[in-house]
Amino acid sequence: MNLLSSRTRPHVNNSRPLALSERAETFFHRPRSWIARLDWATVFGSAAAIPARVEVDLGAGDGGFVAERARRHPACAFLAVERLLGRTRKIARRAARLDLANVRVLRIEASYAVERLLPPHSVDAITVLFPDPWPKRRHHKNRLLQTSLLDACARALKPNGWIAIKTDDSAYFAHIRAAAAASPLLQLWNDATAETLLPEITDFERDFLKEGRPIHFLALRPRERAACAASVPGASSPRC
Numbered sequence: 001m002n003l004l005s006s007r008t009r010p011h012v013n014n015s016r017p018l019a020l021s022e023r024a025e026t027f028f029h030r031p032r033s034w035i036a037r038l039d040w041a042t043v044f045g046s047a048a049a050i051p052a053r054v055e056v057d058l059g060a061g062d063g064g065f066v067a068e069r070a071r072r073h074p075a076c077a078f079l080a081v082e083r084l085l086g087r088t089r090k091i092a093r094r095a096a097r098l099d100l101a102n103v104r105v106l107r108i109e110a111s112y113a114v115e116r117l118l119p120p121h122s123v124d125a126i127t128v129l130f131p132d133p134w135p136k137r138r139h140h141k142n143r144l145l146q147t148s149l150l151d152a153c154a155r156a157l158k159p160n161g162w163i164a165i166k167t168d169d170s171a172y173f174a175h176i177r178a179a180a181a182a183s184p185l186l187q188l189w190n191d192a193t194a195e196t197l198l199p200e201i202t203d204f205e206r207d208f209l210k211e212g213r214p215i216h217f218l219a220l221r222p223r224e225r226a227a228c229a230a231s232v233p234g235a236s237s238p239r240c
């Protein structure tokens with residue numbers, strides 16, 4: 001599937017090849033409206049078709065994870081959400097360098113993206129990998145993963161969708177488990193493992209593994225999904 005049409009890739013038809021930084025620009029998604037829900041066909045430049053599978057990585061950092069996953073799953077579309085300009089530029093340059101037509105970068109607060117921009121029931125997977133732990137008690141309110149954000153993620157997911165979270169921070173992990181348990185829309189997906197669901201290693205994870213820090217993993221899925229999975233053949237498959 002050609003997710004990114006030549007209409008949105010000016011370098012394809014230009015006689016002068018674009019420099020990496022110019023090509024990187026084409027990997028940014030800048031919505032015309034910041035208050036309308038995203039349209040996946042528009043985001044990924046596939047005018048005729050909505051991508052069959054969409055994954056969203058919240059707090060994508062430098063994009064090592066999303067690039068590796070996009071390379072391994074060319075038929076899936078990947079939206080990398082990151083709030084820091086420098087990091088979004090790195091993700092876009094990486095996508096351009098690797099010619100990953102199935103990646104787009106959105107520079108925005110993750111909670112705004114999930115609550116206001118993701119279309120309901122349209123996303124196959126949401127990953128939140130090594131979110132900032134905000135260890136001081138007075139900063140806990142800044143933590144991205146709260147029940148309200150998880151519920152908003154649940155609303156964006158397709159019935160077969162899932163959320164996967166990794167962190168090296170034990171206290172934040174306990175907080176995330178409690179936030180998930182309080183969600184009326186999500187349930188733990190105990191059978192899922194990091195190895196089967198997300199074998200790709202993130203940039204931060206690589207550093208943490210070198211330091212010998214434990215990596216905590218949690219997968220969630222919409223509550224109704226248990227019934228769906230029982231009736232839809234193959235619906236329980238976690239892979240793309």
Ligand SMILES: C[S@@+](CC[C@H](N)C(=O)[O-])C[C@H]1O[C@@H](n2cnc3c(N)ncnc32)[C@H](O)[C@@H]1O
Nearest residue numbers: 059060061082083084109110129130202203204
């Ligand atoms: C610790 S880094 C992890 C990066 C990447 N997921 C990885 O594992 O390599 C956390 C990233 O989340 C981004 N971030 C933190 N809070 C965010 C928010 N509210 N919205 C968007 N990005 C956020 C930070 O800028 C940073 O790049």
